[in-house]
Amino acid sequence: MRLTTYLAKRIGYTVFVLIGLSILIFTLARVLPGDPARMALSPRAPEWAIERLREQLRLNEPLPIQYLYWLRDAFSGSLGESLVTRRDVLTDITEFLPATLELLLFALIFDVALAIPIGMLAGRKANTWVDNIVRGFAYIGVTIPAFVFAIIFLLVFGYVLQIAPTVGRLSPGVMSPPKITGLITIDSLITGNFSTFVDAISHLILPSFALALGPIAQEARITRSSVVENLNKDYILASISHGLPERRIILKYLMRPSLIPTISIMGLDIASLMGWAFLVESIFNWPGMSRYGIIAMLRKDLNAIVGVVMVTGLVFAIANIIVDVIVSLLDPRIRMIERAK
Amino acid sequence: MSNTLLNVEELHVHFKVYGGILKVLNDVALKVNEKEKVGLIGESGCGKTTTMRAIMRILPWNAIVPKAKIYFKGKNIMKMSDSELKKLRRGSISMIFQDPTAALNPVFKIRDQLFDIVRYTNLEVGKNLSKKETEEEAVRLLREAALPEPERILDSYPFQLSGGMRQRVCIAMALASAHDLLIADEPGTSLDVTIEDQILRLLKQIVEEKRTSIILISHALGAVKGFVDRVYVMYAGCIVESASTSDVFREPLHPYTKGLLAAVPKLTGGGVPEGIKGRVPDYMNPPIGCRFVTRCEYAMPICERKQPRMINAGNNHEVACFLYGE
Numbered sequence: 018m019r020l021t022t023y024l025a026k027r028i029g030y031t032v033f034v035l036i037g038l039s040i041l042i043f044t045l046a047r048v049l050p051g052d053p054a055r056m057a058l059s060p061r062a063p064e065w066a067i068e069r070l071r072e073q074l075r076l077n078e079p080l081p082i083q084y085l086y087w088l089r090d091a092f093s094g095s096l097g098e099s100l101v102t103r104r105d106v107l108t109d110i111t112e113f114l115p116a117t118l119e120l121l122l123f124a125l126i127f128d129v130a131l132a133i134p135i136g137m138l139a140g141r142k143a144n145t146w147v148d149n150i151v152r153g154f155a156y157i158g159v160t161i162p163a164f165v166f167a168i169i170f171l172l173v174f175g176y177v178l179q180i181a182p183t184v185g186r187l188s189p190g191v192m193s194p195p196k197i198t199g200l201i202t203i204d205s206l207i208t209g210n211f212s213t214f215v216d217a218i219s220h221l222i223l224p225s226f227a228l229a230l231g232p233i234a235q236e237a238r239i240t241r242s243s244v245v246e247n248l249n250k251d252y253i254l255a256s257i258s259h260g261l262p263e264r265r266i267i268l269k270y271l272m273r274p275s276l277i278p279t280i281s282i283m284g285l286d287i288a289s290l291m292g293w294a295f296l297v298e299s300i301f302n303w304p305g306m307s308r309y310g311i312i313a314m315l316r317k318d319l320n321a322i323v324g325v326v327m328v329t330g331l332v333f334a335i336a337n338i339i340v341d342v343i344v345s346l347l348d349p350r351i352r353m354i355e356r357a358k
Numbered sequence: 359m360s361n362t363l364l365n366v367e368e369l370h371v372h373f374k375v376y377g378g379i380l381k382v383l384n385d386v387a388l389k390v391n392e393k394e395k396v397g398l399i400g401e402s403g404c405g406k407t408t409t410m411r412a413i414m415r416i417l418p419w420n421a422i423v424p425k426a427k428i429y430f431k432g433k434n435i436m437k438m439s440d441s442e443l444k445k446l447r448r449g450s451i452s453m454i455f456q457d458p459t460a461a462l463n464p465v466f467k468i469r470d471q472l473f474d475i476v477r478y479t480n481l482e483v484g485k486n487l488s489k490k491e492t493e494e495e496a497v498r499l500l501r502e503a504a505l506p507e508p509e510r511i512l513d514s515y516p517f518q519l520s521g522g523m524r525q526r527v528c529i530a531m532a533l534a535s536a537h538d539l540l541i542a543d544e545p546g547t548s549l550d551v552t553i554e555d556q557i558l559r560l561l562k563q564i565v566e567e568k569r570t571s572i573i574l575i576s577h578a579l580g581a582v583k584g585f586v587d588r589v590y591v592m593y594a595g596c597i598v599e600s601a602s603t604s605d606v607f608r609e610p611l612h613p614y615t616k617g618l619l620a621a622v623p624k625l626t627g628g629g630v631p632e633g634i635k636g637r638v639p640d641y642m643n644p645p646i647g648c649r650f651v652t653r654c655e656y657a658m659p660i661c662e663r664k665q666p667r668m669i670n671a672g673n674n675h676e677v678a679c680f681l682y683g684e
């Protein structure tokens with residue numbers, strides 16, 4: 018199987034897209050009104066100081082030249098200095114990104130763990146009360162945006178019932194584990210600090226579940242309908258007619274073809290997940306990329322804006338490559354057709 | 359008198375659809391003896407596949423079975439428990455589906471699919487095959503279905519095989535468990551004529567060698583002529599005639615059978631076969647009397663009012679038509 022060729026092709030294509038994205042966001046950030054140099058300094062700063070900062074930021078060069086400088090720096094591992102933190106944007110991102118990734122990871126775990134079984138169940142029990150309940154919930158999940166769930170969870174579970182913490186990644190007084198991956202759950206497990214692990218999980222539950230609900234609903238619906246469709250396919254009836262055990266038919270012959278559309282749509286859901294994560298982070302005071310990104314926008318911190326967008330794009334691209342590889346593993350037809358091209 | 363293997367009586371199957379109920383199978387009765395080769399003939403949409411799915415208990419979810427007695431070796435399939443059904447499907451009856459492309463799971467290699475079938479059919483008779491034995495048995499089945507290079511076939515996905523190969527793979531799968539009865543639903547009709555012919559000859563050779571019974575389904579009488587011992591003619595969910603193959607060709611009784619025979623293309627005559635005018639009636643509101651009445655050139659007043667019963671016209675030649683008495 019030439020999965021490696023397929024992978025190489027996809028990665029090449031992704032680099033291309035990311036360069037396109039960088040040109041776009043680089044230009045957009047600069048044509049928006051407002052002078053970043055003036056905003057970075059105090060309102061009373063003298064004109065010569067502002068001019069010096071502009072010079073330093075190369076804002077007086079033509080746009081393409083500015084971009085080429087940025088590209089050169091990017092390839093040598095620097096995303097430029099943030100006007101707010103006065104550190105390299107890459108350093109800032111490595112500090113804030115893990116919190117966001119951890120949130121996304123848990124949302125994805127909830128998503129996969131719930132959407133697929135729920136969708137399979139509803140599909141197998143199509144048009145029964147089970148199915149109707151699932152469809153009702155799925156409808157709610159698809160129509161209500163994640164930040165509304167986040168606010169509801171915050172109020173209900175955080176303030177009224179008080180069963181889960183609602184602020185930050187760890188309770189006050191709990192020490193962060195030494196930074197290895199930056200994901201507190203993983204780092205605390207590696208260092209064998211179980212109580213920190215539990216505390217981190219309890220902080221993750223509400224925001225990640227609020228984030229996951231939309232994708233869960235969407236993917237459960239898609240799984241349901243493809244299960245219903247496949248259940249009536251001749252190949253499933255043929256498996257039954259050969260006397261194969263029910264478990265084997267469902268977990269092998271029904272599940273694999275039914276999951277192909279689900280996993281494909283997951284690639285898109287991951288994108289929307291990242292968008293919503295910015296709002297949910299703000300609601301739960303989650304020290305991730307969102308606060309950094311929002312401040313960057315407000316202060317017109319050019320390098321930070323470009324950096325945040327590029328990292329988001331990169332995470333999205335990687336997630337989609339993974340999704341594509343899984344789909345091509347599930348569906349030999351896709352793999353072989355790609356190969357033939 | 360040979361032993362009855364399968365005896366279907368009073369089989370009724372309806373389908374729930376948007377806007378009402380399709381009353382498709384209406385009092386179907388048919389019998390298959392041990393080692394007998396039986397043909398089930400009728401034009402498209404008359405309910406042949408539905409009858410076989412009822413026998414295998416694999417009707418689609420919207421099917422309703424208001425009434426059915428399907429005896430296999432004296433036991434009612436309709437009343438079988440899950441484990442009895444499993445035993446039946448793994449050891450006695452097997453069905454070759456009409457469309458081999460649809461009957462194979464598109465995302466698994468033939469190896470995956472055939473190995474499972476081999477493993478579980480053998481498990482049923484107490485044999486727990488090793489991986490190697492499973493492979494040997496799978497290769498043997500593929501050879502029996504006259505597939506060259508069985509190893510290559512095992513490593514292929516269905517979409518990498520030609521239509522004829524897929525058909526043979528389906529035959530191999532069915533052979534794993536068809537120890538008493540093989541049901542072949544229009545085998546080879548989706549392929550070109552020479553391959554269809556090869557497939558039919560292969561099936562004939564297999565069932566004669568293994569001495570199993572077969573129900574061969576076809577929409578054309580000509581296709582089963584040199585193959586089966588007996589023929590059931592089906593029209594719009596009803597069996598309208600049953601006789602030995604030679605009797606049907608020599609002296610067809612039902613007007614529908616006569617029409618079907620006229621539609622057999624004559625190799626010498628050329629030209630378009632005559633066929634029967636009109637179409638299968640609407641299953642939502644089928645005629646109260648004989649379902650063929652709307653297309654029958656001999657229709658009489660009684661045909662509109664009453665459903666004809668099967669009557670014996672001598673020599674085990676049965677027909678459901680008022681032209682031959684009530």
Ligand SMILES: Nc1ncnc2c1ncn2[C@@H]1O[C@H](COP(=O)(O)OP(=O)(O)OP(=O)(O)O)[C@@H](O)[C@H]1O
Pocket residue numbers: 373374375380382400401402403404405406407408409418420421456577641
């Ligand atoms: N699941 C279903 N829901 C509704 N109607 C159905 C269903 N399955 C079959 N039918 C209808 O029942 C009738 C008989 O179908 P069946 O497939 O048994 O015919 P057939 O004799 O096998 O035809 P063909 O030669 O085309 O295979 C057709 O009118 C078909 O549309």
Ligand SMILES: [Mg+2]
Pocket residue numbers: 406407408456543
């Ligand atoms: Mg059919």
